[in-house]
Amino acid sequence: MEMILINGVAFVAIFAALMVVFHRNPMVSIIFLIINLVCVALFFLFLQAQFLFAIQLVVYAGAIMVLFLFVVMLLNLRHEEETRPGGRIQWTLALVGGIGLVGLLWRSLRGRLAGPGATLGGFPDRFGNVEEIGRLLFGDYLLAFEASSALLVVAMIGAVILARRNES
Amino acid sequence: MDPALLQQVVEAGTKVALVVGMVMGAVTYMTWVERRVSAWIQDRIGPNRVGPAGLLQPIADGIKFLFKEDIVPPHVFKPLYILAPALSFVPALLGSAVVPFGDSIHLFGRDIPLRVADLNVGILFIFALSAMGVYGIALAGWSSNNKYSLMGGLRSSAQLISYELAMSLSVVGVLMAAGSLRLNEIVMAQGELWRWNVFTQPFGALIFMTAALAETNRLPFDLPECETELVAGYHTEYSSMKFAMFMMAEYANMVTASALMVTLFFGGWQVPGLASLRLPALAVSLIQVAAFCLKVGFFLFLYVWVRWTLPRFRFDQLMDLGWKVLFPLALVNIFWVSWLILKGWI
Numbered sequence: 001m002e003m004i005l006i007n008g009v010a011f012v013a014i015f016a017a018l019m020v021v022f023h024r025n026p027m028v029s030i031i032f033l034i035i036n037l038v039c040v041a042l043f044f045l046f047l048q049a050q051f052l053f054a055i056q057l058v059v060y061a062g063a064i065m066v067l068f069l070f071v072v073m074l075l076n077l078r079h080e081e082e083t084r085p086g087g088r089i090q091w092t093l094a095l096v097g098g099i100g101l102v103g104l105l106w107r108s109l110r111g112r113l114a115g116p117g118a119t120l121g122g123f124p125d126r127f128g129n130v131e132e133i134g135r136l137l138f139g140d141y142l143l144a145f146e147a148s149s150a151l152l153v154v155a156m157i158g159a160v161i162l163a164r165r166n167e168s
Numbered sequence: 169m170d171p172a173l174l175q176q177v178v179e180a181g182t183k184v185a186l187v188v189g190m191v192m193g194a195v196t197y198m199t200w201v202e203r204r205v206s207a208w209i210q211d212r213i214g215p216n217r218v219g220p221a222g223l224l225q226p227i228a229d230g231i232k233f234l235f236k237e238d239i240v241p242p243h244v245f246k247p248l249y250i251l252a253p254a255l256s257f258v259p260a261l262l263g264s265a266v267v268p269f270g271d272s273i274h275l276f277g278r279d280i281p282l283r284v285a286d287l288n289v290g291i292l293f294i295f296a297l298s299a300m301g302v303y304g305i306a307l308a309g310w311s312s313n314n315k316y317s318l319m320g321g322l323r324s325s326a327q328l329i330s331y332e333l334a335m336s337l338s339v340v341g342v343l344m345a346a347g348s349l350r351l352n353e354i355v356m357a358q359g360e361l362w363r364w365n366v367f368t369q370p371f372g373a374l375i376f377m378t379a380a381l382a383e384t385n386r387l388p389f390d391l392p393e394c395e396t397e398l399v400a401g402y403h404t405e406y407s408s409m410k411f412a413m414f415m416m417a418e419y420a421n422m423v424t425a426s427a428l429m430v431t432l433f434f435g436g437w438q439v440p441g442l443a444s445l446r447l448p449a450l451a452v453s454l455i456q457v458a459a460f461c462l463k464v465g466f467f468l469f470l471y472v473w474v475r476w477t478l479p480r481f482r483f484d485q486l487m488d489l490g491w492k493v494l495f496p497l498a499l500v501n502i503f504w505v506s507w508l509i510l511k512g513w514i
Contacts, residue, residue: 027248027310034303051349054292062299066306066325073310073322130289130349 006046013039026072030065037061051130183284184265191264194468195419196226202472209476230412238408241312248311253406253413256304259297260417263424266290268352270437270457274449282437282457283352290351291343294428295336298383302328304417305385309402320401323483327382327389330490335379337498341365341372341505342432345514355436366433368514372501373433375494380425382490385418387475389486426467427460434463 016036020029041056137145200215200222207214215222240249267290270282287293302325309321342365343349346357358364366373382389403414430436437456447455481489508514 027245031248031251031307050287050289051292054287054289054296057296058292058299062296062302063329066299066302066329069303069306070322070325073306073318 002046006043009039009042009046013043027069030068030072033068034061034065037065049129051133179280180284183280183282187264187269187284188261190269191261191420191423194423194464195416196230198419198422198468198472199229199415200226201468202475205469205472206476209473233409233412236408238410241405243313244405245311245313248307249405250410252304252308252311253410253417254304255307256301257413257417257420259300259304260420260424263294263297263421264427266293266351267424267427267431268355268436269427269460270453273453281352282453286350286352289349291339291349291354291432294424295332298328298332301417301421304414305402308406308414312402312405314405317402317404320404324385324402327385327486327490330487331379331382331389331494334375334490334494334498335383337495338372338375338379338501339432340498341369341501344502344505344509345369351431351436355431355438358435358438359440361435361440363514364433364435368508369433369501369505371497371504373429375498375501376433377429378489378494380429381471381474382486384421384425384471386422386471388478388481390480422468422471423464426464426471429467430460430463436460 013036016032016039019032020036023029023032037056037060041053041061044050044053044056203225204214204222206212215225218224218228240246265284266287268281268283268286272279272281274280305324305328306321309317309319309324312318342354345365345368346354348354348357361367381387403411406414437460439456439459442452442455505514
């Protein structure tokens with residue numbers, strides 16, 4: 001029962017990811033990217049990481065994709081719908097990058113995906129729930145967490161100042 | 169199938185059917201309440217011909233919507249145009265899954281918790297869904313390929329994003345007071361009347377209520393469909409059942425928002441002083457469910473009341489209110505709750 005569900009979601013995730021790349025209309029690509037991100041959120045749910053599930057939905061499938069949607073909506077990319085085969089350099093780079101990525105994934109996952117009955121072992125018992133993440137962020141990694149939030153604020157203020165029109 | 173699993177499936181199925189039935193029933197009859205109450209406020213009579221006091225009017229409306237011609241204008245982008253109503257309706261309905269409508273009820277020799285899903289991040293799940301709700305409206309606006317629709321969709325997205333921030337921050341105070349993201353524990357923490365969050369953090373409640381009005385696109389914040397400027401906003405090009413789905417999504421959002429308001433700030437299913445009456449357990453459970461429904465009903469009425477009382481904001485006023493008033497107030501509320509906790513008062 002659980003395996004059927006997981007495999008179903010995995011299939012949808014891969015199909016959606018392929019459609020993001022292959023569909024001609026950027027708007028439809030965005031919808032498939034959202035579907036893909038929702039599938040990833042569901043994987044977190046299967047791992048009992050409810051907090052990561054909710055955050056994945058709020059931040060990635062929600063906030064960030066809305067921004068993508070806005071940009072594409074406002075750019076009005078009509079001519080992008082025409083087919084545009086990439087040049088030879090693009091094809092070569094894509095091929096090398098793709099094969100390299102598959103190789104890396106294979107190296108790291110080879111031991112775990114041994115066959116039927118293999119589990120995604122190695123996760124601690126309380127992986128990804130609120131208490132555990134809170135303890136890590138505000139305990140062990142407090143400095144890094146606060147420093148990265150300060151960095152984000154600085155970047156945001158910088159963007160606002162740079163984007164402001166000269167009113168003189 | 170072994171009996172334990174079967175029992176679980178039957179229990180979950182019954183609860184899902186019950187909750188979806190209750191929400192859909194509330195959605196259907198809210199259209200009637202809206203028209204009757206608006207008539208009452210404006211000293212008219214309202215629909216009173218179909219059935220006693222017009223009570224069958226929503227059913228007549230539903231049948232009419234189903235049999236209307238479903239027009240798909242030739243200039244729309246079809247796949248997304250058809251997808252959009254569903255995208256706005258599904259998240260609206262899913263939100264009710266995590267709201268606890270009672271403590272637990274003892275039936276057939278077992279305790280049944282009265283909520284569909286007990287997520288330990290219940291409140292975050294609701295925020296996730298409200299973030300998903302933007303897509304339906306934004307895509308409807310874009311795929312209609314019409315400038316009024318696009319304007320409506322853009323406005324609505326901007327509005328949702330702005331008010332979500334104030335809304336989430338106002339909930340932070342509640343989370344601090346309860347020490348949990350689980351909605352049932354938030355309700356549990358509001359046992360006595362003076363522990364209701366509306367009394368310990370009135371600003372939080374006010375901000376949440378205002379933001380909820382904006383999140384559900386209701387007057388005085390219904391700019392996305394502002395008739396006087398935008399024809400009908402994002403659903404200008406929709407007809408028949410697709411249009412009805414947008415309307416149902418709006419009302420389902422109202423039901424979820426009212427239920428959340430009650431859960432977070434007005435003690436959920438808690439009835440102060442009920443424990444001292446020493447009633448049988450079953451009666452207590454039923455009274456709690458009834459109390460929850462009554463409280464939600466009050467907030468649904470409030471929605472209608474506000475709609476027919478206040479005029480619409482201008483868009484810049486809306487943005488000013490969201491970013492310059494509600495957002496700082498929500499931050500102040502967090503400091504206020506921290507102070508209360510520091511003093512050991514809650």
